[in-house]
Amino acid sequence: MSEDDRAGALTPLQAALRRRCPRCGRGRLLEGFLRAAPVCESCGLDLRPYDAGDGPAFFAGALAGLGGVGAVALSMLAFDAPGAWPVAAGMAGAIVGGLAPLPFLKCFFIAQAWRKAARR
Ligand SMILES: [Zn+2]
Secondary structure (H helix, E strand, O other): OOHHHHOOOHHHHHHHHHHHHHOOOOOOOOOOOOOOOEOOOOOOOOHHHOOOOOOOHHHHHHHHHHHHHHHHHHHHOOOOOOOOOOHHHHHHHHHHHHHHHHHHHHHHHHHHHHHHHOOE
C-alpha cells in the first residue's frame, strides 16, 4: 500500500459507523446484515484477507449479557415488574444488545485488520 492509497482512507471507527470500505470510503463492507463483502464494489479492494472471524461475535456476546442484565435490572427496579416480565425483558435485552452492535463490530474489525496490514 502506498501513501496515495491512505490519503482518502477512513479510520476504523469511521468505516464501521458508515459500513464503508476503509480504503475508498464508498463501497459497502457488508452484504446484507452480516455477510462481509468479498471485494469492495467501488475500488476493488479484496476484503477476504481481513475477515474478522469470531472476534465481533465475542464482543457482541458480552454486550448481549450487559443488555440482558440491564433490562432485568431496569424492569425489576424501575417498574417493579411482576412474574415473568423481568425474564422476558432480559431475553429481549440480550437479543437486542447482542444483535444491534454486531454489524458495527464486524466492520470495525475488518477496517482495523486492513489498516494494520496496510502499515506493514
Ligand atoms: Zn473501496
